[in-house]
Amino acid sequence: MTQKIQPVSFISRFFGAFGQFFKYMGSGDYAARCQHVGQGELLAFEAEPKVITKEVEIIREVEVASPTLDTVNEDGAHQLLQLLQQEARFIDFLQESIDEYSDADVGAASRQIHAGCAKVLKQHFTIDVVSLDVVNSAVENSRVEVPADYDAKQIKLEGRVEGKGPYNGTLIHPGWKITETRLPKVSDTDNLTILAPAEIEV
Structure with missing residues (x-):
């Protein structure tokens, strides 16, 4: 955009003319620049802006829609929480604040919780890596090739x-x-919401 030049008042022009006169007479370079301006050439700040083009990378994010369920079966989730509580005191650990405990105390407790949770997974589930040619025989941090028609x-x-x-x-x-x-297998699902009964010593 061309910068608009503000007009100079008469008093400023009057006193400025003396300074410009001596400057014009004392410098050949300055006199040459004045001649160029007088012939209608653009000032430095009136020059046309330089157009700079830059290539920008386009990053495409692949979004996978969350699965939608017509019905939700809560029994299995409640049953799993029951098992984790029985074997690992999982609910107790998560419900209690650990801010006041030292890292050593938390580490010692987490060993027991880890062992109990691992026992539940081993007894009631078979878990394996994603069975795909891409990752089935590969190890972490190794280079793999994903086909164009991969399952997102x-x-x-x-x-x-x-x-x-x-x-x-x-x-x-x-x-x-x-x-x-x-x-x-459970026949009475009403008790599944009770993750752990209250314990009272009498």
Whole structure:
């Protein structure tokens, strides 16, 4: 945009003319610049702006829609919480504030909770890595190739996702999936909301 030049008042022009006269007479370079301006050439601040073009990377984020359920079965969730409480005191640990405990105390308690939770998973579930050719035989931090028609529910691409694939990247985590569930069968589901009964010593 061309900068608008503000007009100079008569008094300023009158006194300025003397200074410009001696400056004009004393400097050949200054006199030459004045001649160029007098011939209608652009001033430095009136020059046309330089157009700068820059290539910008387009990053495409792949969003996977959350699964929608027509009905929600709460019994299995309640049953799992019951098992975690029985074997690992899981609910007790999460419901209690650990701010006042030292890291050593929290670490000692988490060992027992870890062992109990692992026992529940081992007894009632079979869990395996995501069974795909891309990650099935690969180890973490190794380079893998993801085909263009990959299943976005089983593979999550992170970082710059450009084009339609195939994609090359580093395996950060192989993923987990449940291959078998062995939760105990229950006939009375009314008691499943009681994760742990109140304990009273008499």
